Amino acid sequence: MFNNKETFKQVFTEQLVSRLGKGLEEAAPEDVYKILGGMIREYVGRQWAAANRTYRDTAQKQVYYFSLEFLIGRLMGNNLLNLGVLDMVRSGLLELGWNLEEIEEQEPDAGLGNGGLGRLAACFLDSLASLSYAGHGCGIRYKYGLFEQKIIDGYQVELPDNWLQRGNVWEERRADKAVEVRFWGHVEIGMQEERTVFHTVDYERVLAVPYDVPVIGYGEGQVNTLRLWSAESATDLSRIRTANQHNSYYKFLEYNRSVESISEFLYPDDSAYEGKLLRLKQQYFLCSAGVQSILRTFDKLGLMYRELPEYVAIHINDTHPTLVIPELMRILVDDKGLGWDEAWDITSRTVSYTNHTLLSEALEKWPAGMVRELLPRVYRIIEEINKRFCSMLLDRYPGDQERISQLAIVESDQIRMANLAIVGSYHVNGVAALHTELLKTQVMKPQYELYPERFSNKTNGITHRRWLMHSNPGLSQLISEGIGTSWITDPVQLIQLQSLKTDSAFQQGIQRIKRSNKERLADYIAHKQGIQINPDSIFDVHVKRLHGYKRQLLNILRVIHAYNEIKDQPGADRVPRTVIFGAKAAPGYYLAKSIIKLINVVADVVNHDSEVNDKLQVLFLENYSVSLAEKIIPAADVSEQISTAGKEASGTGNMKFMMNGALTIGTLDGANVEMFELLGRDNMFLFGLELADVLEYYRTGAYVARERYAQDSRIARVLDQLISSGPFCCHELEFGQILQSLLDHNDEFFVLEDFSSYVATQADIDDVYLNARAWTEKSIINIAHSGHFSSDNTIHRYASDIWDIASVKVSMNR
Incomplete structure (x- = not known):
């Protein structure tokens, strides 16, 4: 039934009638999804049985x-991709009046x-x-x-x-x-x-x-x-x-x-x-x-x-x-x-x-x-x-x-x-x-x-089939045009992209695809949240489970500081930036839920301040999921991997962003260390304490968070704004738990210690982004080395x- 487009269209139409009693003109997107899913299940059934039979008969x-x-x-698109019929089905459905992306949206995560x-x-x-x-x-x-x-x-x-x-x-x-x-x-x-x-x-x-x-x-x-x-x-x-x-x-x-x-x-x-x-x-x-x-x-x-x-x-x-x-x-x-x-x-x-x-x-x-x-x-x-x-x-x-x-x-x-x-x-x-x-x-x-x-x-590792081929087909096609298709079955071959890192035509292709992905995400955000974001801004993305050691708090405090800088010098040139968060907090993790509230309060203030919102925007995308990640990651310019050194076991989001050409700002933690060994300091933005520093603080107890508050006026200003009558203060006790975690409980994850280094490194990002060729070269180098983190290699x-x-x-x- 998937041998060619005409056969597919015929079988699809027949099954719509025989299974649901509906013609094409009556079908809803959910009907199309059910029939197409059933066709895929039927198609792979023989292969499924053959695999189980082979394992048994050969005592594997x-x-x-x-x-x-x-x-x-979602499995629909990924299954079609792995079966090698994605393009044929997309074209066949389009001729029948259906958009495959709309059909994929019918599948719940x-x-x-x-x-x-x-x-x-x-x-x-x-x-x-x-x-x-x-x-x-x-x-x-x-x-x-x-x-x-x-x-x-x-x-x-x-x-x-x-x-x-x-x-x-x-x-x-x-x-x-x-x-x-x-x-x-x-x-x-x-x-x-x-x-x-x-x-x-x-x-x-x-x-x-x-x-x-x-x-x-x-x-x-x-x-x-x-x-x-x-x-x-x-x-x-x-x-x-x-x-x-x-x-x-x-x-x-x-x-x-x-x-x-x-x-x-x-x-x-x-x-x-x-x-x-x-x-x-x-x-x-x-x-x-x-x-x-x-x-x-x-x-x-x-x-x-x-x-x-x-x-x-x-x-x-x-x-x-x-x-x-x-x-x-x-x-x-x-x-x-x-x-x-x-x-x-x-x-x-x-x-x-x-x-x-x-x-x-x-x-x-x-x-x-x-x-x-x-x-x-x-x-x-x-x-x-x-x-x-x-x-x-x-x-x-x-x-x-x-x-x-x-x-x-x-x-x-x-x-x-x-x-x-x-x-x-x-x-x-x-x-x-x-x-x-x-x-x-x-x-x-x-x-x-x-x-x-x-x-x-x-x-x-991560599967490049979902996180590059399916979620970023434009980039996948460009890669195949540049180095051939061997990388599809051997992702380490992405390293051949090194030879194209300064190629003008290839760089323009990378820039065009990134811009298209950013526009797609901007359209999604406009539809879902009614907020217009600027595709020409840096898309700075922090999406992962919300936990203290992953330091979404450090990021949003940095955003407040950026807001203060713009308010202090509203006429100063600044590279526009859109900071995007997505995370779920465990229902009983009240500090994490307070951080979500803070992010949304900051977003509301920043996005409604006409003096600021052409230079800085903040969004929290609700209900972060795999399918949402597939929209966000291909559009990201900057990947936030800022966990406290020694706390993140590995991370895999860092690898997905890298594979899609985003540049990482991060600490030397988890798999960031191995990314750094491959990429070098020139192709990542590193900051903050390293593991030895953290262990030394633990050993000596020498870190005192209140000293950072007293010594750095930027930190004091940001934290004071959470409890005084500043723009981010809902009421006096709203963010008291956040302040307690940082000052009374001595900042377990060294947010204040790494603040200065983090802010300085964010400024470096602005400087590099202004040079489109340099930025794109770094992006290509990241993609080229990302095959190292394929889950195929890990499973071998x-x-x-x-x-x-x-x-x-x-x-x-x-």
Whole structure:
């Protein structure tokens, strides 16, 4: 049906009639989206089945990537691109009276993730399929995403993100592959043929029903699977936890609501006990369902379980799926009858772990009592792992109780998931060179000293198919005209653009495409927010999750300072600048929500001041998402990557902006360090404290934020404007929490310390931007080196260094 345009148009029109009973003249954009999505699903079905059949018949080793987030974005355009039919379908639809971009807008962003963790997982799935590796995703099918963000009177308001309201054209419900997940109950110990056996009784049953989404590889790639688990009620009422059967109907309703909540929300609020319990339930639900499904597939091979690590690689994306380890042990010991030592050998050669954080508060810990009550058998297994591990440590480090305490999995009535992940994995990786070094020398130093051979670095990557080819087709075409098309399957070949960095015609092409992308974004903003922005201004973009260490606060304080400078000298020449923010703050993170309010207050003042708004504009784009990022990133001139040195694990937004020709202003943090090593100081704008400076401040306690306030009149003026009767003061207490964080709590993320350097570097940006040729040359150099950060390269390294898998040739005739 996609062989040629005329056939496509014929099949499309026929399916519109046969499936929806509508002719072309009656169809709405949503109808066109549903029919086109169904056609794609039907088209790839044979390839999908062939891939699964090939993996089974050739006994391929398969990777299962467990992640609580998969921020996959919209799939329509990306799937058409990877199938090689995007241009044909666009042209065919246009002849039928439809614009493909309008049809793509009918697809909601899948509410399966929040930030970089989930977007990395999505990029990895795309690369696994495109490189013909047997690799699948395992996640939860959340009914509601994190939340839909609305900005009302400058404040973030959270609304339900009901992304499944109109269904999901890409998924296939696999009720025949449902498994049972058990909670609560208690453990009974018995003997069976001279071995101790454990039975959990009086448990509560939950059905885990998989919904499979095809992951379509590019070109000669294949179709893998993203399996998303949904929690459903079991029909056996005898397993409902109630002693009063007379109220069984109402107890069933209560049970049913409890079950549905497991896969209802991404990241439920865990500020109270019930929220924590629900998060723990979610994590075990994912791990148990996923491991059971994997072992059911392995059983079909008819092999011994000691061979499992030769055929299965389970990878956990951060600590959220760490319960994979005790759950695999539980099944091997209790259900398969293996001895502890053999089961542990199998488990610890099957599971690998990626660490994503340097923040101690983000290293998960669970109350031991909660785990004991909800997962009684799993808790016993964790206890046993800890007991045996600590026994080994006593032999290794006799008398060193402090070290043993640091390494223990269970300590002070807390289960430390990162420690369990490291002990139960054969490989642990960081996600940027600096991050991995900090894991080894700071955050996980005792673990690294114990298991140095397990640690390696795998710097994050992004898929150039979505973030360049699909989101920036004009630039993609220009690149292919300049250096050929080899970069499409080998993105490192973008380095050939170095030879064109001073080519006048190529530079003009880059400038023309950037201008077009800026106009497109300006049109979107005018439509959505009613604000006209200047495409000739510098588009200065700061879009990412809102957190103190990412320092959106530093940026908006700099904007206030810029406003003050313009007001002081309204006639002075200044390069026009449009500062664009996009971010969601966690609902309970009140400081972050206060920063959003401040950004919007500043935007309102600046954008309505006729003395200023031709030189400076500020926007906060609500409900930041993958699809919005695809509009923003190609239009950006400046990429804000300004986290406190030593806090950002890697970042992937920095790579996306780089690939689209934006220049980075940033600190030497995360993957910015590796960007700097490739680009040099001339092609980035670096500022601020470096890691050694931050660590020295931590060691000596010498940093005093109030001294910066007292010494720098610019800082004092900006901060005073937040609490006095200045233009940005709503009422006296509105931004009190921000002031407290900076002055009373001594500026944890060194915002005031880096202020002066940041302001000076922003002035350097203005100077360079005035020289269009110099700016464009730097932009081309950035694009040329961006192939280094392709997720294809990253996945090749995972495949060879961690998972030990090879690409597979799928047979369609088998």
